[in-house]
Amino acid sequence: MAEKMLQFVRLxxxxxxxxxxxxxxxxxxxxxxxxxxxxxxxxxxxxxxCGVPFCQVHCPLNNNIPDWLKLTAxxxxxxxxxVASATNTFPEICGRVCPQDRLCEGNCVIEKGxxxxxxGSVERYIVDTAWQNGWVKPPAPRQELAAxxxxxxxxxxxxxxxxxxxxxxxxxxxxDRYDRVGGLMIYGIPNFKLEKEVVLRRWKQFEAGGxxxxxxxxxxxxxxxxxLREKHAALFIxxxxxxxxxxxxxxxxxxxxxxxxxxxxxxxxxxxxDSVPAFDDGSLNARGKHVVVIGGGDTAxxxxxxxxxxxxxxxxxxxxxxxxxMPGSMREVYNAEEEGVRFVWLAAPEAxxxxxxxxxVRAMRMHLGLPDATGRQQVEEIEGSSFVQKADLVIKAxxxxxxxxxxxxxxxALAVTRWGTLxxxxxxxxxxxxxxxxxxxIVRGASLVVWGIRDGRDAAxxxxxxxxAQQALSTAAE
Numbered sequence: 001m002a003e004k005m006l007q008f009v010r011l012x013x014x015x016x017x018x019x020x021x022x023x024x025x026x027x028x029x030x031x032x033x034x035x036x037x038x039x040x041x042x043x044x045x046x047x048x049x050c051g052v053p054f055c056q057v058h059c060p061l062n063n064n065i066p067d068w069l070k071l072t073a074x075x076x077x078x079x080x081x082x083v084a085s086a087t088n089t090f091p092e093i094c095g096r097v098c099p100q101d102r103l104c105e106g107n108c109v110i111e112k113g114x115x116x117x118x119x120g121s122v123e124r125y126i127v128d129t130a131w132q133n134g135w136v137k138p139p140a141p142r143q144e145l146a147a148x149x150x151x152x153x154x155x156x157x158x159x160x161x162x163x164x165x166x167x168x169x170x171x172x173x174x175x176d177r178y179d180r181v182g183g184l185m186i187y188g189i190p191n192f193k194l195e196k197e198v199v200l201r202r203w204k205q206f207e208a209g210g211x212x213x214x215x216x217x218x219x220x221x222x223x224x225x226x227x228l229r230e231k232h233a234a235l236f237i238x239x240x241x242x243x244x245x246x247x248x249x250x251x252x253x254x255x256x257x258x259x260x261x262x263x264x265x266x267x268x269x270x271x272x273x274d275s276v277p278a279f280d281d282g283s284l285n286a287r288g289k290h291v292v293v294i295g296g297g298d299t300a301x302x303x304x305x306x307x308x309x310x311x312x313x314x315x316x317x318x319x320x321x322x323x324x325x326m327p328g329s330m331r332e333v334y335n336a337e338e339e340g341v342r343f344v345w346l347a348a349p350e351a352x353x354x355x356x357x358x359x360x361v362r363a364m365r366m367h368l369g370l371p372d373a374t375g376r377q378q379v380e381e382i383e384g385s386s387f388v389q390k391a392d393l394v395i396k397a398x399x400x401x402x403x404x405x406x407x408x409x410x411x412x413a414l415a416v417t418r419w420g421t422l423x424x425x426x427x428x429x430x431x432x433x434x435x436x437x438x439x440x441x442i443v444r445g446a447s448l449v450v451w452g453i454r455d456g457r458d459a460a461x462x463x464x465x466x467x468x469a470q471q472a473l474s475t476a477a478e
Contacts, residue, residue, distance in 0.1 A: 005070060008046040013115035014039065016125075021338040025308050028191035028271055030096070031335065035125040037075070044072035046117050048110050055104040055119060060454045061094075063087050065104060065119055072122055081130035084123060089160040089453050090202065092131070093185065095124030096194050098450050099298070099329040131201070138209030141169035147467050148173060150232035152219055155183025156449045157238035157440030159202065160456030161463070166211050168464055173212045173232065175223075180272075181206075181213060183240055185449065187265045188299070190306050196272060225409040229435065233470070234463045237422060237431070237438040238456060239405065241446050245398040247294075251352030258284060260299050260397035267306050286312040290390045292361050293317045294349055295397030296325075301332035303395045304341045315341045316389055320348040320366050320379050348379070350386060352394060360388045400446045421445055429459045430466070437463055 017033040024031045035043065047069040055065045064083050071080035084091045100106070100120040108116030130136050148171035151158045158174060159181070166172045180186050181203040186196060207213060219225060228235055244259040251257065266284040269276045278284040286307035293303045296319035307315045317336070319326065322345045326333055337343070346366040353360040365385035368377040402420040406412050415423040415432035422431055422438040429437045439455030441447050 040125045044069040054107040058107040060450045092127035139166040145169040147233040150235045153238035154181040156452035157456035160453040161460045164460030175214045175217045220409045225411045235436045238440045241400040241402045241441045243401045254358040256358035257394045286310040289392035291315045292391040293395045298328040300397035
């Protein structure tokens with residue numbers, strides 16, 4: 001048991017043991033081992049317990065990080081879990097996939113010179129310990145309520161809202177067009193970052209708590225939004241954003257030029273044991289191929305690291321800015337470099353070469369110019385600097401935009417912004433349709449799992465207030 005906190009002055013930062021790159025290239029298992037109890041306690045004790053906890057301030061969920069670090073340092077693990085789960089529906093997932101280097105750990109006050117507390121690793125340890133000891137329970141309402149709420153989308157925002165509403169006693173029904181719960185946590189994030197059982201066990205737990213899941217349901221075709229509004233006291237739309245951004249370049253339609261989500265979904269389905277023809281026939285399988293990934297975000301890192309594990313002959317990542325301007329997590333970049341990924345900085349694609357199949361990416365060297373109005377340096381071409389990067393498989397990881405929900409749902413009154421995201425009153429999260437709320441990426445644009453959880457929890461509170469107000473009006477009218 002730690003005698004006191006502030007141990008950063010004598011204990012160095014130590015992350016859980018990371019598997020050697022040569023070993024982890026061979027499989028899709030998570031690359032970090034779990035802390036053992038002694039090391040978890042020691043690393044938690046490095047926290048300075050500062051009066052203004054910037055880690056908590058910069059966490060989208062405002063998690064009580066100093067509190068559960070102190071409890072972990074003292075070996076009070078069940079209490080640490082209760083504190084961690086009080087503000088976060090999926091702390092074990094955030095501990096694995098959050099970019100802590102840009103959020104809590106990146107704002108730790110002891111970071112300069114001493115290195116930050118390993119907040120994410122301790123968070124993962126706390127909740128994995130809770131699962132092992134049976135402390136994680138299904139949502140259990142104190143009383144059952146008659147009102148039901150429909151949730152469209154079984155990703156982090158939808159699931160977070162479902163758990164909060166069920167805990168209040170509502171009859172919660174979750175609708176999703178896919179066959180498994182989790183959204184991009186299942187089909188977008190590879191196993192080496194988030195093993196699927198971590199997500200699937202939550203699905204089982206929520207079903208045990210009385211949440212009803214309706215899978216393979218296509219809203220707009222199988223059932224209309226209007227019918228769902230009639231069926232439920234309120235709706236929450238949390239569909240995420242799945243429309244891949246594209247670039248109109250010569251050769252864009254060549255076989256072998258594919259979208260990142262198609263590639264990652266195929267890999268994840270194969271890992272789950274599904275029959276996936278596109279994997280088996282090699283069209284979405286990197287084995288033996290020279291792979292080029294275009295993009296610099298976390299999705300691009302997922303693609304390059306997946307290609308390595310599939311046995312690609314070579315893996316390169318083209319990004320039009322430099323390493324310091326990568327939008328993704330630096331931790332993921334370092335992991336990719338360790339695993340043999342080659343980064344081609346300051347290079348932008350001009351065309352995809354080939355006749356019957358892609359054979360290469362013609363790209364131009366770039367340099368960073370003066371900052372624009374946002375403060376970010378402009379990217380400018382270097383004339384005469386074109387080169388060709390050999391490729392049998394090109395994966396475009398350029399980000400995601402929202403699908404046209406008003407058309408998909410056959411509900412033109414569902415207002416959208418100029419970016420195509422759902423327009424909501426940001427105080428209430430209600431859309432232009434009374435009783436229909438929205439949150440997560442379909443409102444924010446492509447964002448983080450942790451922001452989806454935040455929106456889902458906030459929406460659950462707004463929905464609770466809305467239903468209560470509607471019931472009060474109905475009672476008054478009688």
